[in-house]
Amino acid sequence: MxxxxxxxxxxxxxxxxxxxxxxxxxxxxxxxxxxxxxxxxxxxxxxxxxxxxxxxxxxxxxxxxxxxxxxxxxxxxxxxxxxxxxxxxxxxLKVRTSRDKIESFDLAKIANTLVEETGASQETAFEIASQVWKELKKLNVEYLTAPMIREIVNTKLVEHGLEDLRSRYTRLGIPVFNITSLIENGSRDNANMIHNPESVHKYVADEALKQYALLQMLPSDLADAHMSGDIHIHDLEFFAGRPLNCMQHDIRTFIKYGLKVDGTGDHTSVAGAPNHIETLMNHTGEIMLAAQQNMSGGQGMSLWNVFVAPFASGLPYGKVKQAVEMLIYNLNMAYAARGSQVPFTSMGLEFSVPKFLQDEVAYGPKGKIVGTYGDFEEETRMLQRAFTEILLEGDADGKPHLFPNTIYTLRKESLKDEYAEDLLKVHELSAKYGSAYFANMLPDYRGNMANYMGCRTCLQDNWTGDWNTDCLRTGNLAYITLNLPRIAYQSRDESEVFEYIDSYMDLGIRALNIRREQGLNCLNNYNLLPFLNQDVEDDVYYRIENATMSFGFVGLNEMLMSLFGSGIDNPNSNKFGVEILEYMNKRAQELKKETGLRWTILQTPAESTAYRFATLDKEKFSDNVITQGESGANYYTNSSHVPVNSNVSLVDKIKIEEKYHPLTGGGHIFHAFMGESYSDPESLMSLTNKIAKKSDIGFWAYSSALSFCIKCKTLMKGLNDQCPTCGERDDVEWYDRITGYVQQVGRAKSSSGGWNAGKKQELVDRNRFENS
Structure with a gap:
């Protein structure tokens, strides 16, 4: 004793x-x-x-x-x-697995995979596994990898004359078993992907490139930090060859100089400066598709209807609408982006010509100067109306057009009575499909420009102060995500929270700098991104020096619950949440001064990261972990959002979340999940006026769950198991906003579909606001 x-x-x-x-x-x-x-x-x-x-x-x-x-x-x-x-x-003995995790060595897992993948008997499998264990004990290595173990297993299989088993166990970038599973069942990592030959090719290539990034490009401690779940390094499959994430285009470049979709004109036809609106619509879609081959994220075009307005001059509304219709269908039918997707596109529309553009030189047919953009007010409004009406009509079956993400910019002048009819039409679109977004330029932290790419990444004219160079021909270079709940589990007091945040951000800085260096190499040395690297006015089209590198985060709510016993909807806890974001912002500002680079904070979309972090933490911290969802479908609350199942009112949700939008200049979104009864456009428009004028919410969408009967083409509000028109049960498709964009969830009566288990559980958990 x-x-x-x-x-x-x-x-x-x-x-x-x-x-x-x-x-x-x-x-x-x-x-x-x-x-x-x-x-x-x-x-x-x-x-x-x-x-x-x-x-x-x-x-x-x-x-x-x-x-x-x-x-x-x-x-x-x-x-x-x-x-x-x-x-x-x-x-x-730790193993870096093919599931982006670090696990303790387990002899039984070798035996089990031999049984599952090769059909070996239990006796043979455990005999081989035991011999592999004896070999591994002799190795003086810090980490084992799944490929290393697999090769030793293959050696033992050959030694025992089990060549038929070895051929089934051999690794081809990823195991034969996994490729078979992909061919037969597909994957749920990306809700925007369907099951087809191109997606199989993409996933096989992605896995090899992920391994390459983790083993070759990232130091072992950064790879460990990602795989263990301290941070998430996004888009590892694109780290080597497509290191640039989202982008904002400047369509004026192609209006003036024409289009080379391969960046050089050596391998494709070259188009001169467009002379007609139909040609420009075709070029718009081709620009997005061509850039998607060079980028890992979404493509955006801000001020689109303003810059296109000169091409609508003198044309009847019917012809303008037909041209816009061609563009929207092209964007939704260009089934040729990564893994056979349509390009991930966003379009920023204005209700009128913004004041700061009134006197800017306007370019029209054949790239000629045709006055200033202030001369094309009516054409700007006409294009916005046409775009909205076509989206409102849906496709030939009555389904929503899923792209482009259409972002309506709200300025003081656009909320005046003279624009009420146009604004009401947009809210009809929100009420019907929930697909419209709103960018609010009224808060004090806004300048002239804030454009959004994809579902939230954002550029604002607060870098150099020039809206043109700050917001166009650049984008978000990359972002990493901090696992905030894990910081809470490991911290003994509030001071340690900030120490861990610093440590995790330090990891992120190194990862983002490596990715930026690879971006420079791909642009300048490897000739790997020719579209982005094409010459424009004695400059390169993509301005990498203005691109943002961002720190995202997941699970602020669960972090606060772990630290204080109450979440983000508690005023006292929320104060500490704001302190955390203020601290991260201060660190980003210091980095700007130190490096001269553009560091920002954003709300991570976390389509899969919130699920991955929660799953890893459940394994690591067991009963101490606080998650949303249920066993097998656990997830953390996205970024600084209120939990989707919270009973707080819509007004209170706005008051809680608006505090974080000025602090997440790299991108943010407010989700208003609307119930079946909330389909009155005038009520939504009234709500929009209040949010725009009385809050700091910078970007939001009214999201509605939809069901669509594939058999009889009936569109329904809510998540329905059965079509009320024809009684169909098996072919009822669900739609909702995943983390940013509206997408198919999957079939009502099927466990398959594009959303992972955590996101599907979140969908069920969502508390929807009804008219009071």
Missing amino acids: QNETKTTDDLSNKVKICVKKNNGIMERFSYEKLLKSLVMVEAPYFESDRILSNVASSVYDGISTKEIKKIVYELLSDIDEESANKYLAATT
């Missing part, structure tokens, strides 16, 4: 010693963790005291976790070989 007390005292004296984890983050030495690791491997009870005592005398400030584990393993080996082997497998 006296010795046990002495050991505890010795370890207690080490409480201020910090241990360096594999990802480079310093963590306080924990007696409890060490004791737990011995208990978990069933180390002999009376010998554990000696082990703890030896460790206590050996640790020092800055010791690595690898060193501590080595000490424990050697001590255990002298006492009990079986316990030492368990300890080695559970704590020291």
Whole structure:
């Protein structure tokens, strides 16, 4: 008893010693963790005291976790070989899996995959797995990888003359078994993808390129930080070859100079400056599709109807509408983007010519100067009306056009009575399909321009102060996401929260800088992005020096719940949430001064990240984890949003979330999930006026769940299991906004579809606002 007390005292004296984890983050030495690791491997009870005592005398400030584990393993080996082997497998031998996770080595997993993938008997599988384990114990490596283990397994299969099993177990970028599964079942990683040959090709290539990024491009500590779930490095499959994320185009460039869709004109036909509105509509779609081959994210065009307005001059409304209709159908039928998707496009529309553009030189047919944009007020309004009406009509079956994401810019003048009819038509679109977005330029933190790409990434004219260079021909270069709930689980007080935020942001800085360097290489050295690198007025089309690099975040609500017992909807907790975002913004501003680069904070879309983080944390922290959803479909609340199942009123939700929009200049969105009864355009328009004039909400959408009967083409409000018109059950398709854009959820009576388990659970959990 006296010795046990002495050991505890010795370890207690080490409480201020910090241990360096594999990802480079310093963590306080924990007696409890060490004791737990011995208990978990069933180390002999009376010998554990000696082990703890030896460790206590050996640790020092800055010791690595690898060193501590080595000490424990050697001590255990002298006492009990079986316990030492368990300890080695559970704590020291870590495996980087093909699922972007770091797991403890488990002999049984090798045996199970042999049975599942090759049809081996249980006896053969465990014999091979045991021999692999004997080989792995001899290796002096910090990490094993799934490919490494697979190759050793293949060697043992060959040694035993099991060539037929080896051929089924061989890795072709990804395992044969996984390719078979993709061909037969598809994947749910991207809600914008369907199951077809191109998507299979994309997923196979993606997996190889993800592995390449993690093994070749990122230092091991950054790869560990991603795979373990401290941070999420987005679009790893595009890290090497398409390192640039979202982009805002300037259609005036192509109006003046024509179009080379390959960037050079060497491999495709070259189009001169357009002379007719129909040609310009065709060019608009081709620009988006061509850029999608060079980008990993969405393509946007702000001020689109203003810049196109000179081409509508003197034309009847019917002809203008027909030309716009051609563009919208082209954008939704150009089934040739990555993995056979339509290009991910956004269009920014104005209700009138903004004041700052009134005197700007206007370019018209053949690229000629035709006055100023202020001369084309009526044409600007005509194009907006045409665009809205076509979206409102839907496609030939009555389904919504899913692209482009159409963003209506609200300015003080556009809320005047003279624009009420146009504004009401837009709210008819919101009431019917929920597909319209609103960009609010009224708050004090706004300048002349704030344009959105995809579902929230944003550029504002607060970089150089020039709306043109700040907001056009550039975009979001890349972003990483911080796992905020994990920071809460690891922090013992509020001061440690900020220490962890700094550590995670440090990881993000390094990852983003590596990606930026790769972007420069792809543009300038590898000739890999010819469309973006084409010459324009003695300059390169894509202005990488103005592109943003952003820190996103997930689970602020769950972080606050872990720290304070209440979430973002509690005023006191919410104050600390605002402090966190203010702290991150301050750090981003300091980085701007230090590096001269454009660092921003954004609300991560987190289509899959919120689910991935929650799943990883459930495994790592067990009962301490606070998530939304249910077992097997857990997820964290997106960024700084109120949980989707919260009972707070719409007004209170606005008051809570508006505090974060000025602090997330790199992108944000407010979701108003509307119920079936909330379909009155005038009520929505009244609400829009209040949000625009009385809040700091910068970007929002009214989202409605829809059902569509494929058999009889009936569109219904809400998520319906059965068509009321024809009684169909199997072919009822659900639609809703995933994290930003409206997309098919899947069939009502099927577990398949584009949304992952976490997002599907979130859909069910969403509390929808009804008319009061």
